[in-house]
Amino acid sequence: MKTFVKWNLSCAALLAAWLVWLGWFSVRPPLMTDPAALVGDGSALNYCELPVLDGSGRRAVDIPKGNTPGCGYDHFPLPILAACTEPLPPEADDIRGLWHGVSGGHVGHVERVEQCGNRVVVTAAGLIHDYGPNSTGGLNTNDTEGSVLFTLAGKEHCMRTSASMIWEDKNLNFYVFGWGPRVVRRYRDGDELIWEYVDGSVTRMERLCRLPEEYKVPEPRGRRIELF
Numbered sequence: 001m002k003t004f005v006k007w008n009l010s011c012a013a014l015l016a017a018w019l020v021w022l023g024w025f026s027v028r029p030p031l032m033t034d035p036a037a038l039v040g041d042g043s044a045l046n047y048c049e050l051p052v053l054d055g056s057g058r059r060a061v062d063i064p065k066g067n068t069p070g071c072g073y074d075h076f077p078l079p080i081l082a083a084c085t086e087p088l089p090p091e092a093d094d095i096r097g098l099w100h101g102v103s104g105g106h107v108g109h110v111e112r113v114e115q116c117g118n119r120v121v122v123t124a125a126g127l128i129h130d131y132g133p134n135s136t137g138g139l140n141t142n143d144t145e146g147s148v149l150f151t152l153a154g155k156e157h158c159m160r161t162s163a164s165m166i167w168e169d170k171n172l173n174f175y176v177f178g179w180g181p182r183v184v185r186r187y188r189d190g191d192e193l194i195w196e197y198v199d200g201s202v203t204r205m206e207r208l209c210r211l212p213e214e215y216k217v218p219e220p221r222g223r224r225i226e227l228f
Helices: 002-025 035-039
Strands: 097-104 110-116 119-124 127-131 143-152 155-161 163-168 171-176 182-189 192-196 202-208
Touching (some): 127 143
Antiparallel strands (some): 097 202, 163 171, 182 192
16 A cells, blocks of 8 residues: 555656646747747737738738747737738637726736637737647647746746637637647627636626737736746
8 A cells, every 4th residue: 555655656746847847947939930020019000900801811821830939028019910811710709809808807918819710819918829720830839828937047937838729619718738628718798808717717808909008018927036
């Protein structure tokens, strides 16, 4: 019995160590976002003027994947799918635009949602999460969580993340690693966008046409413990 308990404790310790290594010490995902998008100023655009998805331009698969530079961008970037005009699939709802949390768990949260074909990009709080067919990477997001837990030798360490974004009955569901549990859900309720997060919160968001000035530069997140 003691041997069985020790074996289980050893396996649990090894699993925990592997998860810590995977989350905070493994090689960061390569940056695939178009440099022009990161350099450009996404706060200057009118997000009530959405692209027409009539198939006249590029497809989602023709455009490089977007992901977060390091642990977060330094200013609100240009859209990743600006040149894409591929129509949305029947199972998807159109939730494109700039959204602002007005009630619920994350009041004040601001995010931009892009869609084109089967691709969805969510940009918020320093992060770029991009799921779907693209020209440079896999389907799932390959990214970081953005909250810096600690710094080591002056380098920021934030948790690695990967998820799928699957449309199911007009709901956009996020699944960890593409096969794990659902952690996020977004869906329309009239003119509002509802965001259900893994922490149990439900946030109602209303549409914005312009990014408020105070959201152009994201606030640093995380405990930022200095180890060495």
